[in-house]
Amino acid sequence: MISLTLSIEAxxxxxxxxxxxxxxxxxxxxxxxxxxxxxxxxxxxxAARKYGYQPRSKKYQxxxxxxxxxxxxxxxxxxxxxxxxxxPIGTKGHVKGKxxxxxxxxxxxxxxxxxxxxxxxxxxxxxSEERALGKNVEEMTIKYLEAIKEKRVVK
Amino acid sequence: xxxxLDFTASANTDKALADLAKVVNKQEQMISKxxxxxxxxxKTTKSFEDMDKPMGSIVGKVGEMAAGFLTAQAAVGVLRSxxxxxxxxxxxxxxxxxxxxxxxxxFNQAAVETIRSYYGVSDPTGQQLDRQVGQLRTGGPANxxxxxxxxxxxxxxxxxxxxxxxxxxxAIELAGGPISQAGRVERxxxxxxxxxxxxxxxxxxxxxxxxxxxxDAGERASQLxxxxxxxxxxxxxxxxxxxxxxxxxxxxxxxxKPAVFSTMATNLVAAMDRADSFTKQPxxxxxxxxxxxxxxxxxxxxxxxxxxxxxSDSDMASVFGTSRAQLLPMFGPGVGTGGLTAMNDAMSSNLxxxxxxxxxxxxxxxxxxxxxxxxxxxxxxxxxxxxxGGTGTIRGLFESTLSDIPGIGNLHRKAIxxxxxxxxxxxxASDAAVGIAERYGQRYMRETMPGYGSxxxxxxxEVSVPNPDYNPDAAKVFQDxxxxxxxxxxxxxxxxxxxxxxDISAGMD
Numbered sequence: 001m002i003s004l005t006l007s008i009e010a011x012x013x014x015x016x017x018x019x020x021x022x023x024x025x026x027x028x029x030x031x032x033x034x035x036x037x038x039x040x041x042x043x044x045x046x047a048a049r050k051y052g053y054q055p056r057s058k059k060y061q062x063x064x065x066x067x068x069x070x071x072x073x074x075x076x077x078x079x080x081x082x083x084x085x086x087x088p089i090g091t092k093g094h095v096k097g098k099x100x101x102x103x104x105x106x107x108x109x110x111x112x113x114x115x116x117x118x119x120x121x122x123x124x125x126x127x128s129e130e131r132a133l134g135k136n137v138e139e140m141t142i143k144y145l146e147a148i149k150e151k152r153v154v155k
Numbered sequence: 156x157x158x159x160l161d162f163t164a165s166a167n168t169d170k171a172l173a174d175l176a177k178v179v180n181k182q183e184q185m186i187s188k189x190x191x192x193x194x195x196x197x198k199t200t201k202s203f204e205d206m207d208k209p210m211g212s213i214v215g216k217v218g219e220m221a222a223g224f225l226t227a228q229a230a231v232g233v234l235r236s237x238x239x240x241x242x243x244x245x246x247x248x249x250x251x252x253x254x255x256x257x258x259x260x261x262f263n264q265a266a267v268e269t270i271r272s273y274y275g276v277s278d279p280t281g282q283q284l285d286r287q288v289g290q291l292r293t294g295g296p297a298n299x300x301x302x303x304x305x306x307x308x309x310x311x312x313x314x315x316x317x318x319x320x321x322x323x324x325x326a327i328e329l330a331g332g333p334i335s336q337a338g339r340v341e342r343x344x345x346x347x348x349x350x351x352x353x354x355x356x357x358x359x360x361x362x363x364x365x366x367x368x369x370x371d372a373g374e375r376a377s378q379l380x381x382x383x384x385x386x387x388x389x390x391x392x393x394x395x396x397x398x399x400x401x402x403x404x405x406x407x408x409x410x411x412k413p414a415v416f417s418t419m420a421t422n423l424v425a426a427m428d429r430a431d432s433f434t435k436q437p438x439x440x441x442x443x444x445x446x447x448x449x450x451x452x453x454x455x456x457x458x459x460x461x462x463x464x465x466x467s468d469s470d471m472a473s474v475f476g477t478s479r480a481q482l483l484p485m486f487g488p489g490v491g492t493g494g495l496t497a498m499n500d501a502m503s504s505n506l507x508x509x510x511x512x513x514x515x516x517x518x519x520x521x522x523x524x525x526x527x528x529x530x531x532x533x534x535x536x537x538x539x540x541x542x543x544g545g546t547g548t549i550r551g552l553f554e555s556t557l558s559d560i561p562g563i564g565n566l567h568r569k570a571i572x573x574x575x576x577x578x579x580x581x582x583x584a585s586d587a588a589v590g591i592a593e594r595y596g597q598r599y600m601r602e603t604m605p606g607y608g609s610x611x612x613x614x615x616x617e618v619s620v621p622n623p624d625y626n627p628d629a630a631k632v633f634q635d636x637x638x639x640x641x642x643x644x645x646x647x648x649x650x651x652x653x654x655x656x657x658d659i660s661a662g663m664d
Contacts, residue, residue, distance in 0.1 A: 027164045034162060086162065097162035109160045119160045133164065 018148055019141075020092045026140035028088035030133050031097035035086040038129055042122050043079050047071045051124040054116040072118055078105045082122065262301045266291050269305055273312030274320045287320060294324055296331020299339065307331075307343035314347025322350065322358045329362035329507040341380060342369060348383045352396035362507035364400070364498060370506075371407040375414075382413035385420035392424050394456035401494030402460070402485045408497065409484030416485070422476035423459065426451065447473035464488055 041047060048055075048071045056064070064074075073079050078101075085100040099105075109119035125133070266288045274287065295304040307327045311318070318326075330342040342365050349361040369376045386399045403416050430448040435441065441449065447470040451459050463471055463486045471486070484490075 030164050031162055034164075039162075094165045095163065097164070099160050099162075123160065123162045137164070 018145060022141045022144040023093060023137070024090050024095060025144055026137045027090055027093075027095035029140050030137045031086060031088040031095055033136065034125075034129075034133060035083070035097060038125070039086075039122070040083055042124070043070050043072050045070050050126060051121060053121045056116065072122060078108055081105050082108070262292070262305065263288065265302065265305045266308075269309045269312060270320075273308075273316050274323070290324060291327075295327040296339070299331055303339070306340050310340045310344035311347040314344045315350045318347065318350055318358075325358045326350075326362060329359065330365070338369070338376065341377070342366075345369075345379060345383060348387075349400075352386060352390065352400070356502070359505070359508065360502040363501045363504060366506040367497065367501035368404065368407070368413075371404060372413050375407075375412055378413040381417040385417035388417075388420040388424055389456055392427055392456040394460065397495065397498070398457060398460060401492075401498055402490060403494070404497050405490050405494035406485040408494075411484040419475050419485070423456070423474065426474040426476070427454075427456070427459070443469050444473040446470075460486075464490065 042051060047053065053071060055061075069076075081101040082099050082105060086097045087100055088095050088097045090096060107118075108122065111118060267284060270284060270287050270291070291304050291308060292301050295307070299307070304327055307330055308323055311323050311326045311330075315322075326343055326346040330339050330346055342362075345365040345368070346358065346361045349364055350356070350358065353361065368379055368382075372379055382403050386394075386396055386403070389399045390396050399416075399420075403413065406416065407413060426448065430452040433445065433448045433452060435445075435449075447466075450470065451462060451474060454462065459474070463474070465488070466474075466486075
């Protein structure tokens with residue numbers, strides 16, 4: 001008599017069950033990764049051009065240049081807070097990364113009329129960054145699904 | 156306090172699902188492979204039968220999964236196949252357009268080049284050229300494509316570049332006899348050459364002469380261009396083309412190969428050269444060959460041909476380099492006169508015009524024969540026993556007959572052949588025969604004949620006539636074929652009905 005044991009690790013049905021979670025997790029991971037690697041670039045010299053910031057007044061720009069301050073930076077406090085923590089919150093297929101900051105950073109998104117939209121400038125992404133994020137999400141989803149180790153044994 | 160600034164990211168879940176489908180496919184493959192291995196193991200032991208059920212359920216799950224993914228997968232699949240279809244369609248469209256453009260461009264370019272090279276168009280506006288290209292497109296033989304007409308024009312122009320345009324068009328028209336395209340091109344060239352030999356004669360006469368020569372040459376018509384080269388060669392040594400022509404015609408009527416004339420002409424010219432330079436060496440006796448050369452020394456070409464009519468065998472062999480037997484049909488008393496009479500008779504008749512007119516009336520020259528053969532064979536096939544020895548011959552004949560009928564494509568031919576083959580097996584009610592009948596009857600006929608209906612195991616329907624306006628005879632042939640096929644089909648139906656009746660009666664016992 002021959003007896004065979006067939007073990008199937010995470011069959012397709014299991015993976016389908018985990019699919020939404022996988023996508024959501026991947027998106028969250030993408031948001032975190034953006035926050036840690038890409039967001040700081042918005043404060044580097046050249047970011048204004050790269051991310052299409054609204055031009056500042058000549059007087060203000062001269063002042064900043066004189067003090068050697070990069071874009072989106074005045075005191076440096078907002079930068080410090082914005083780059084500290086991000087909290088991804090999400091459901092299926094859609095994830096929001098909320099910046100955890102003190103109220104003093106409100107001016108970033110509560111600008112007066114005529115002020116540059118600093119909030120939007122901070123979260124602007126270039127096309128290549130967008131593509132890279134998409135690719136990361138895809139890879140991470142697959143990785144997540146492959147990592148499921150639910151064994152079924154058929155004897 | 157959490158800020159109100161959000162960095163948002165969203166995913167296209169459909170696309171993600173499609174990617175997942177790839178993973179699933181891999182797993183499906185793995186499972187099916189395992190199942191196969193298991194089924195192989197099953198052969199060795201019965202105990203594995205117990206395992207088959209869970210395996211089946213797993214495969215069932217995979218099936219369910221496939222259904223679960225259907226939306227995303229189907230969407231992706233439909234999209235992909237749709238895109239592929241569009242691509243294919245577009246590629247096909249491009250190919251057709253390019254081919255059409257190329258053929259159009261090919262014709263225009265070829266026509267313009269040919270006309271320019273032979274009929275020296277000098278008007279700066281190009282109107283004359285346009286008119287000539289238009290004439291070439293619409294004129295000429297009815298059954299020749301524009302490019303074929305260009306080929307014919309090229310052959311005529313090459314042979315007789317000084318002929319005016321009207322003559323060229325007339326020659327093309329008259330060269331379109333019931334012969335192959337290669338034959339028509341040769342005929343056009345021959346008309347041109349004859350026009351050069353006889354500049355005072357009309358194109359009609361030359362076409363008649365060419366038709367006469369083609370008819371006399373029979374299956375050796377392909378050697379005619381060489382014979383024409385022979386005339387040209389003889390003309391260069393002062394032989395009257397009319398005399399040369401009359402001798403060729405006479406020779407061909409006596410089954411002489413036209414190519415022999417070319418050899419004869421070459422040898423004659425060489426002999427004349429030898430005779431001119433021949434001087435008797437003092438003290439050296441004359442050989443037979445020397446005597447022959449001495450006798451033609453100083454003669455013109457015409458005179459040598461007349462001399463050959465009465466010359467001895469050895470003299471002819473010396474001068475022409477070939478035995479008298481080979482050249483016999485071309486020489487002898489009265490040969491020149493006989494050939495001349497045939498020539499004049501041909502030129503006074505309307506041989507070429509009649510052929511061309513017959514062609515227009517019946518589509519192609521082979522059509523008439525095809526019609527008769529087709530009718531006879533189609534009627535005869537039904538009466539043939541499938542086991543008789545002549546069946547293959549009849550089939551072959553019929554198939555070749557169908558190939559000759561214009562407008563019958565390969566598929567139609569197959570369909571008709573299939574029907575007839577089925578018909579020939581009418582007496583055979585075996586499963587194999589019925590299978591063949593069904594296969595041919597349904598598959599090919601449905602594929603090829605629009606509006607085809609189905610009958611009991613055998614289809615009979617309207618056989619489409621591809622282009623009845625083109626040739627009324629073709630429609631007739633098809634009608635005959637159709638009747639024949641219907642008759643055969645009815646016979647098969649009858650056989651089938653008998654078989655079923657026999658089965659029923661057997662069952663009742």
